[in-house]
Amino acid sequence: MFALCVFVHTVCVWPLLTLLAPLAVASEYTHPVESCLGNILPVLVGPFVAGCNFATLQVWLWLRMLKTADAHCGYALPFSPFGFGPLNEARRHDFHHEKGVGSFGSFFKFWDQVCGTDSAYLSFRKKKEEKEAERKRI
Ligand SMILES: [Zn+2]
Numbered sequence: 001m002f003a004l005c006v007f008v009h010t011v012c013v014w015p016l017l018t019l020l021a022p023l024a025v026a027s028e029y030t031h032p033v034e035s036c037l038g039n040i041l042p043v044l045v046g047p048f049v050a051g052c053n054f055a056t057l058q059v060w061l062w063l064r065m066l067k068t069a070d071a072h073c074g075y076a077l078p079f080s081p082f083g084f085g086p087l088n089e090a091r092r093h094d095f096h097h098e099k100g101v102g103s104f105g106s107f108f109k110f111w112d113q114v115c116g117t118d119s120a121y122l123s124f125r126k127k128k129e130e131k132e133a134e135r136k137r138i
Helices: 002-016 032-050 054-071 090-099 110-115 119-137
Strands: none
Touching: 032 054, 054 090, 090 119
């Protein structure tokens, strides 16, 4: 699924996107190719492979939509339950949309860490933290 997301974003969808800054209200608005291959298929494969019941599927879809809204709201909310541990915080996804480089994982950051596709984000964060530290010294 991670490789599929990388393919959809770099080959199919990225040239078509004009909006760079994330908006929660627009997070469900996608190109039909991205919607099918990058949003619907990856979200539904797990529940169908696991054979979960309809109520569990509803809870999963509800959590997924909340995570999507959180990732696209434009804020790194400190109380967000979606920014801890292995979950991909909003800042990473914000960078993904704003710069168009790496950080492909939408729910987890695991595959970005394994594949090294978050190196641009990590470099960006390091430079930003260095600038903030220098600004505090002045
Ligand atoms: Zn997104």
